[in-house]
Amino acid sequence: MNTHITSLTIGAVAKRVGVAIDTIRYYEREGLLPEPLRRASGYRSYDEGAVRQLRFIRRAKDLGFTLEEIRDLLALSADRHRGVKAVKKRAQERLAAIDERIAELTRVRNGLEQLVEACPGHGSPEQCPILRALVDEDAQS
Amino acid sequence: MNTHITSLTIGAVAKRVGVAIDTIRYYEREGLLPEPLRRASGYRSYDEGAVRQLRFIRRAKDLGFTLEEIRDLLALSADRHRGVKAVKKRAQERLAAIDERIAELTRVRNGLEQLVEACPGHGSPEQCPILRALVDEDAQS
DNA sequence: CTTGACTCTAGACCTAGATCAAAGGTCTAG
DNA sequence: CTAGACCTTTGATCTAGGTCTAGAGTCAAG
DSSP states (O other): OOOOOOOBOHHHHHHHHTOOHHHHHHHHHTTSSOOOEEOTTSOEEBOHHHHHHHHHHHHHHHTTOOHHHHHHHHHHHHSTTHHHHHHHHHHHHHHHHHHHHHHHHHHHHHHHHHHHHHOOSSSOGGGOHHHHHHHOGGGOO | OOOOOOOBOHHHHHHHHTOOHHHHHHHHHTTSSOOOEEOTTSOEEBOHHHHHHHHHHHHHHHTTOOHHHHHHHHHHHTSTTHHHHHHHHHHHHHHHHHHHHHHHHHHHHHHHHHHHHHOOSSSOGGGOHHHHHHHOGGGOO
């Protein structure tokens, strides 16, 4: 519960969150982070809220959300009550997209595995099922 | 076994393989396709071998190989005998990379699923496990 | 006060894999 | 012969998510 007033430079924020300074400025340009206060010198001045928001962005990115989707999530999370429903919907959509991607990769994976297993690893290229599958239409499983 | 002499324009090749004309020229620039013969007019003149090679590239790409890896595969496939071993090795590496990617996606997927299941879909943002997980470090499973 | 680390802006550049535009030459059906 | 489809080149543009540069100003330690 350490809510004392802090004033962090962009470098300090970057270090805390583990992200590059340029990335923070980039997120600001892209509307993912609000424009921070400025010192007299023009230096950006951040507080803990900015650190939290930046961590939010990074975690959402780790879950595979695009920056555009994250912008949307941030807007929704600011909407007390009504936002929750929409956030859940976005998460479900993301989950479905991941499932689809996994299924697709699994299909490719299994096809490739069959080829690898069938390949003796020596002999002429004509006998290699991997090369045959790549060259001949009809050699596909 | 239709190996009669054919001469195809780039457009005809593109249509047969189902790829854009620009993509064929791009592959040529990138060294994935040999420079074709030219008519007196300068038009590229392709034969069935080029069509086969282009299909090879497309199939390999569908299996998740990058264009750089495909360049390598093409070189290997030209090596009668010794190439087969290396091709199998590349395919095994590709398979391992896909497995790793699937495992990673599955981890993310399961984490996200838990959050979705725990979210009531209404109420205040503080009660939404999805938002909590994104905001708070310690709310992570 | 000096030095070195930090920050500012605007804008260029990067990867991968294409895709498009402009300005012009060629080919073919009618 | 002409319309219109097709082809040529060079070079720019796109997506996504940053990363880097130059030139200038600021801050903190000693």
